[in-house]
Amino acid sequence: MKEELITLETAVLARKKGFKEPQLYFYVGGKLSWKTDNSRCNNSHKYETAAPSQSLLQRWLREEHKIQIQITPVWENDVMKWRESDGFGHKTYEEALGESLQQSLKLIPDDNNQRNS
Numbered sequence: 001m002k003e004e005l006i007t008l009e010t011a012v013l014a015r016k017k018g019f020k021e022p023q024l025y026f027y028v029g030g031k032l033s034w035k036t037d038n039s040r041c042n043n044s045h046k047y048e049t050a051a052p053s054q055s056l057l058q059r060w061l062r063e064e065h066k067i068q069i070q071i072t073p074v075w076e077n078d079v080m081k082w083r084e085s086d087g088f089g090h091k092t093y094e095e096a097l098g099e100s101l102q103q104s105l106k107l108i109p110d111d112n113n114q115r116n117s
């Protein structure tokens with residue numbers, strides 16, 4: 001079992017919205033990478049985009065922007081699926097959370113300091 005990192009698309013959105021928490025993992029050139037020294041990616045470098053876990057980004061949305069995300073299990077044809085607030089069925093909790101994170105980020109105005117980064 002491991003923490004699910006956000007996708008590149010979600011990472012780009014989070015950067016535009018002002019996410020600056022230092023992270024070990026990051027995207028560079030569209031590929032996931034990680035810091036091998038004691039430094040962390042905090043979205044201050046133009047070519048690196050921080051890749052936090054889904055749970056950390058969810059917490060950031062809750063604490064910094066007062067956005068709550070709720071994922072609910074539902075049954076469809078004897079198969080349990082996960083539904084986020086928009087009501088789409090997903091095979092896994094992580095898929096539903098990933099979609100909710102993207103939709104939640106779209107509610108936040110862009111951070112003017114990140115537009116040109």
